[in-house]
Amino acid sequence: MRALEVEEFGGPEKLKVRDVPKPEVGEYEILIKTAYAGLNFTDIYRSRGDYKNSPTYPTPLPYRLGVEGCGWVEAVGKGVTRIKAGDRVAFTRVHGSQAEYAAIPAIRATKLPDQVSFKRGIAIMSHGITAHYLAHDAYPLELGSKCLIHAAAGGVGQLLVQLAKKQGAEVFGTVGSREKVEIAKARGANHVIEYSKVDFRDEIMRITDGAGVDVVYDSVGKDTLIKSLNSLRLRGFCILYGHASGLVKNFDVLELAEAGSVFLTRPHLQHYVPTEEAYQARALDLLAWLQDGTIDVTIDRVFQLEEAADAIDFLASRQSKGKVLYEVFGEGQKSKF
Numbered sequence: 001m002r003a004l005e006v007e008e009f010g011g012p013e014k015l016k017v018r019d020v021p022k023p024e025v026g027e028y029e030i031l032i033k034t035a036y037a038g039l040n041f042t043d044i045y046r047s048r049g050d051y052k053n054s055p056t057y058p059t060p061l062p063y064r065l066g067v068e069g070c071g072w073v074e075a076v077g078k079g080v081t082r083i084k085a086g087d088r089v090a091f092t093r094v095h096g097s098q099a100e101y102a103a104i105p106a107i108r109a110t111k112l113p114d115q116v117s118f119k120r121g122i123a124i125m126s127h128g129i130t131a132h133y134l135a136h137d138a139y140p141l142e143l144g145s146k147c148l149i150h151a152a153a154g155g156v157g158q159l160l161v162q163l164a165k166k167q168g169a170e171v172f173g174t175v176g177s178r179e180k181v182e183i184a185k186a187r188g189a190n191h192v193i194e195y196s197k198v199d200f201r202d203e204i205m206r207i208t209d210g211a212g213v214d215v216v217y218d219s220v221g222k223d224t225l226i227k228s229l230n231s232l233r234l235r236g237f238c239i240l241y242g243h244a245s246g247l248v249k250n251f252d253v254l255e256l257a258e259a260g261s262v263f264l265t266r267p268h269l270q271h272y273v274p275t276e277e278a279y280q281a282r283a284l285d286l287l288a289w290l291q292d293g294t295i296d297v298t299i300d301r302v303f304q305l306e307e308a309a310d311a312i313d314f315l316a317s318r319q320s321k322g323k324v325l326y327e328v329f330g331e332g333q334k335s336k337f
């Protein structure tokens with residue numbers, strides 16, 4: 001079968017579609033025939049070795065890419081009861097989904113109702129579950145909370161804006177272009193700041209009369225962190241959940257005191273879905289909200305596995321505005337089970 005792998009850390013040129021054996025299903029695993037696999041920033045981080053010392057997200061070489069996917073269940077392990085062959089499922093927090101077949105832990109699979117397409121189902125997995133824990137747990141938003149969401153027209157960003165609004169928050173979003181301003185507004189952001197043109201911290205302070213926001217959700221990292229901290233109210237919270245502009249290095253903790261005795265955390269998704277129950281509860285909330293219209297998703301571009309370098313460039317160069325997918329067998333391929 002075809003699978004996207006890296007044999008050594010580096011840029012997109014290191015990614016290769018290789019011919020590898022179809023995986024065997026373990027006792028608590030299910031074997032998936034892949035319809036689509038999601039592309040996420042974590043694939044970029046992992047393929048260039050950002051997480052090479054991470055016990056949470058180990059990256060042994062050669063590394064088969066892909067943390068997210070959807071497709072048909074072809075076989076189930078002896079210990080699996082909730083899922084059966086022929087089910088349509090979507091999943092995240094796995095390894096090796098960017099392949100024709102993937103053997104994944106059954107606890108990660110969420111069954112898709114017939115009326116939810118694979119593309120829409122997969123779009124609420126990594127991005128949706130991340131937005132869910134950010135809005136409800138990393139900093140629990142409530143009526144009147146003021147939150148700043150960077151990259152508000154991005155994949156996670158669009159979902160986080162919608163969940164923040166659902167919680168009753170006043171949403172400030174930053175975006176990198178005029179077109180993205182309209183996207184963030186359409187998702188419900190109250191104030192959208194084009195941070196390539198104006199200083200977002202000055203804008204936040206102007207709009208809040210110098211008070212600052214309760215929380216900043218920062219996925220940009222190196223280019224924004226210090227200003228994010230300085231956009232907070234006294235003792236506010238910064239959730240640094242990604243580093244699209246580069247890793248934050250040599251951070252001086254006195255910055256936290258100087259910004260107003262603020263708090264900073266750098267969460268991994270894994271720690272907000274430590275059990276099957278926690279994982280499935282978030283996924284099922286998102287599926288329900290997708291079906292009742294509380295949230296919507298944007299499917300942006302669909303690439304082939306052989307186009308991995310172009311797909312990564314598209315995501316990494318700020319062109320994407322929603323979910324980026326690899327088509328493997330695709331939506332229309334009927335299961336033979």
Ligand SMILES: NC(=O)c1ccc[n+]([C@@H]2O[C@H](COP(=O)([O-])OP(=O)(O)OC[C@H]3O[C@@H](n4cnc5c(N)ncnc54)[C@H](OP(=O)(O)O)[C@@H]3O)[C@@H](O)[C@H]2O)c1
Nearest residue numbers: 041151154155156175176219241242243244245268269318
């Ligand atoms: N910790 C977790 O649990 C977790 C889980 C999933 C994802 N994430 C993080 O969530 C973030 C968003 O992921 P996504 O897939 O939805 O991507 P995305 O937000 O659609 O794309 C990244 C966006 O970041 C902004 N950006 C600002 N400066 C950038 C730079 N120098 N290079 C590249 N992008 C830059 C761009 O938006 P503008 O043009 O609008 O600035 C870009 O479109 C990523 O940082 C990812 O690591 C974290």
